Amino acid sequence: IVSVGNAAHLEVADYLAYLGEQYDCTCVLLYIESISDTERFAQVARSVAAKKPVVAMVGGRTAQGGSAVRNHTGGIAMPDAEAQTFLASCGVIRVKSLRHLLLAAKGFGFHPQGIGKRVLLFSNSGGPGVITTDRLIDEGMGMPPLPGAYATELAALLPPEAAVANPIDMLADAREDRFSPAFESALRHASGQFDAILMIHVVPFMVDAGPIIDELARVAKDAPMPLFHSMMGTLEHKQNWFATMESAGVAMFNDAEEMAETAAILAQYPPLKAAVTA
Structure with a gap:
């Protein structure tokens, strides 16, 4: 478990890149409130998602939640629809609750390559x-x-x-x-x-x-x-x-x-x- 705080020195993308290279880490779970450099995040996320699942929960997806993000870290939350499109383009699975984030951890712990739909x-x-x-x-x-x-x-x-x-x-x-x-x-x-x-x-x-x-x-x-x-x-x-x-x-x-x-x-x-x- 890594907490980036307000990401003053290292951002989510830095830790994601590191975890992507760790053989013993078979799935990466992210809680994100804001992404300052979307281009770099996308580049790193696609590289990692090609090797192992990346699952993200985005905080601040509602107007009130976005305001809470600004009060929390000073970051700018990504609107809900934009976050959905952006994460999908990065190869990242998006979930909307902590419960689903933990279910993803359990499921990918057993089946790290995922499953088909049938x-x-x-x-x-x-x-x-x-x-x-x-x-x-x-x-x-x-x-x-x-x-x-x-x-x-x-x-x-x-x-x-x-x-x-x-x-x-x-x-x-x-x-x-x-x-x-x-x-x-x-x-x-x-x-x-x-x-x-x-x-x-x-x-x-x-x-x-x-x-x-x-x-x-x-x-x-x-x-x-x-x-x-x-x-x-x-x-x-x-x-x-x-x-x-x-x-x-x-x-x-x-x-x-x-x-x-x-x-x-x-x-x-x-x-x-x-x-x-x-």
Whole structure:
């Protein structure tokens, strides 16, 4: 974490250039109130964004916020629409909240090259599946239909009441004997059809989630695509379950909507990177 204060000696672009050269730094997060030399910032940002994601939150995007910036550092805040256009031209992903800035940090920590927009949503609960689907579509993500071979295989694995579509609903009583083969089947058929798999895991009182997590983590270690998983609710062993899944390379979330928002932030990077390297 670097704070530039009022940038009297070194500016954001100076630190961005330095962090761009650091191999151990795989993503750069910026909070910016003003940019004194936009030409130099753009040159540095494009160079860094060609190698790693750069995510920025711009303070002072409202009239009142801009006034607060002047009172804070004496800087001139960039108007909202101008900031959007300028950062996109620099290859920088723009977010508008600290929460989204932190979600970007988490997501890029697992998948530093970002993801594509085609998502398979894998769930054991219908309501959260609907909510997350709406969030994914609102965020500009795509949810293609299931490949025919996968749909056929999944229908044979799941109860007749389950939803064999995207999103998949395996039903709330699903245990490891349903989760594991359905997930393994997804990984066999999803490559080339989807860019990431997002999982929603609601834990009802009658199901022990431990064996499910153990099976999912075992399979996830060799997964050929980015994986995200959310476990909703207050759960006694949640911290341990998160650690097990994250050690297998799965980004874990308490909230399925945050998972969807993170995926959408990561999906912005590949086209921005392509634009600055063209």
